Amino acid sequence: MRRILVIGGGIAGVESALTLARGLSDDHVTLLTHSDVLRVMPDLVYVPTGVAAHRMEVPVRELLAAEPIDVVLGEVASIDLAEHVARVDTGDIAFDIVVVAPGAAPLPTSGLQLQTLDQAELVRDRLDEVFAGATAEDERASIVVRTCADDAWGPPAYEFVALLAARRCMLDVERLVSVTLVTAELQPFQWFEPHVADVVLEAFTGLGVELATGVPEARFDDIIGDVVVDFGRLEARHVPGLPGRDEHGWYATDSDGRVHADAFVVGDAACHPFKSAFAVAWQARRMLVALGGSLDSLGERVGDVPIDAIEHHVDLGTSTLRIRMPVDAKLHDPWLGHDATVHLDDAPPDRLAGLLVGVELTRAGGRSAAHAHRALVTRPGLPHLTAGRPRLASHPTP
Ligand SMILES: Cc1cc2nc3c(=O)[nH]c(=O)nc-3n(C[C@H](O)[C@H](O)[C@H](O)COP(=O)(O)OP(=O)(O)OC[C@H]3O[C@@H](n4cnc5c(N)ncnc54)[C@H](O)[C@@H]3O)c2cc1C
Structure with a gap:
């Protein structure tokens, strides 16, 4: 029996603990988290558009109660890989x-x-002022969302723009409130295959989003509005004693996620360009296989998705783009040269990928926030991307 310690109570830590505990039943998994709640970060985009903030927080012990995982509260001061000990404020492990x-x-x-939740509530308050001014007083206003779409990972910004534009349509203030997306990418979703990027572009056009593409980050401050929301750069949080940082501070892992024979880094702190919940599920499954486990031990599928694939859902305000990739695709270049499939439909998205979708979280917070938002923006006359157009399902990338 190996003692596996997972440090960090965010989506990456919880998904990794779930995957390893279910897939390596002879080992013992401990999750160390500094907080009693898991914050469902992808759902933050729904707070400024009117969904209750409490939906974003899920009690972690309750979530994992049925799983063979020890949950320990504490903060790691350092890791000693020679001694195989984590120095924790609540006691070494x-x-x-x-x-x-x-x-x-x-x-x-x-x-x-x-x-953060506080920031999301601040954005909500500012947007409420703008929308109240437009609906009650016919006041004009501009909303600008900017993303450098690099280390920051642009899709949350694109989703946020679509959600805002859908809300603006619902409130009937399209003529008074402009929504502008400023991105360093030459086209939103440039990372993806061109036909995927085209779907997103069509969504923005249908929702009346103004686009400023290919804008260098250094020029972002030239484009401002009454409310400006940035999806800017990120930097990895560091844990003293953990090796393997690259020149930008990210943990440079091998393709299995290792930075050391006995140490893995998963989630946003790793050097891969996808700072996203779906990439976390992907990393966790590759780590499971690297540690001698098998994907089969996780069951055949999670929802509709086979266990050897991961789906990334993008909320386009009134439609959902679903992108499915095999787990054995390369993390650095997943959408090019692999059998990715894309699909557009009306159902609200799952906000997470992986095993977390299949546990209580789905009902406790994740799925319900997306459903709550869809209910808020749905009204006759709002553009529905899927109306009258063929689906994109099962288009293998070349
Ligand atoms: C607005 C927004 C929208 C998003 N939308 C999507 C989306 O639609 N789809 C998608 O796939 N992804 C989305 N993402 C990205 C996704 O939420 C992140 O990739 C994911 O939450 C990262 O999880 P993580 O566990 O790596 O990091 P975090 O969530 O930051 O968790 C890390 C945890 O580790 C803790 N920690 C750090 N150091 C220590 C220590 N020394 N000891 C103990 N604990 C420690 C931290 O306090 C934190 O709780 C979105 C992100 C944002 C902000």
């Missing part, structure tokens, strides 16, 4: 394998940000 998921923190920008 010995391990054979350590999985570190400390996440990443945003760098300051001149606009508002959307990385």
Whole structure:
């Protein structure tokens, strides 16, 4: 029996603990978290558009009650890989394998940000003022969302823009309130295959979003509005004693997620370009296989998705883009040269990928926030992307 210690109570830590505990039943998994609640970060985009903030917080012990995982509260001061001990403020923990998921923190920008509940509520309050002024007083206003779409990972910004534009349509203030997306990418979703990027572009056009593409980050402050929200750069949180940082501070892992024979880094702190919940599920499954487990031990599928694939859902305000990739796709270049499939439909998205989708979280917070938002914006006359157009399902990428 190996003692596996997972550090960090964010999506990456919890998904890794779930995957390893279910897939390596002979080993013992401990999750160390500094907080009693898991914050469902992807749902933050729904707070400024009117969904209750409490939906974003899920009690972690309750969530994992049925799983063979010990949950321990504490903060790691350092890791000693020679002694195989984590120095924790609540008491040292010995391990054979350590999985570190400390996440990443945003760098300051001149606009508002959307990385914490407080920030999301501040953005909500500012937007409420704008929308109240437009509906009650016919006041004009401009909303600008900016993303450098690099270390920051742009899709949350694109989703946020679509959600805002859908809300604006619902309130019937399209003529008074402009929504502008400023991105360093030449086209939103440039990372993806061109036909995926085209779907997103069509969604923005249908929702009346103004686009400023290919804008260098250094020029972002030239484009401002009454409310400016930034999805800026991130930097990895560090854990003293953990090796393997690259020149930008990210933990440079091998393709299995290792930075050391007995240490893995998963989630936003790792050097891969996808700072996202779906990439976390992917990393966790590759780590399971690297530690001698098998994907089959996780069951055949999670919801509709086979266990050897991961789906990334993008909320386009009134439609959902679903992108499915095989787990054995390369993390650095997943959408090019692999059998990714894309699909567009009306059902609200799952906000997480992986095993977390299949546990209580789905009902407790994740799925319900997306459903609550869809109910808020749905009204006759709002553009529905899927109306009258063929689906994109099962288009293998070349
Ligand atoms: C607004 C927004 C929208 C998003 N939308 C999507 C989306 O639609 N789809 C998607 O796939 N992804 C989305 N993402 C990205 C996704 O939420 C992140 O990739 C994911 O939450 C990262 O998880 P993490 O566990 O790596 O980091 P975090 O969530 O930051 O968790 C890390 C945890 O580790 C703790 N920690 C750090 N150091 C220590 C220590 N020394 N000891 C103990 N604990 C420590 C931290 O306090 C924190 O709780 C979105 C993100 C944002 C901000």
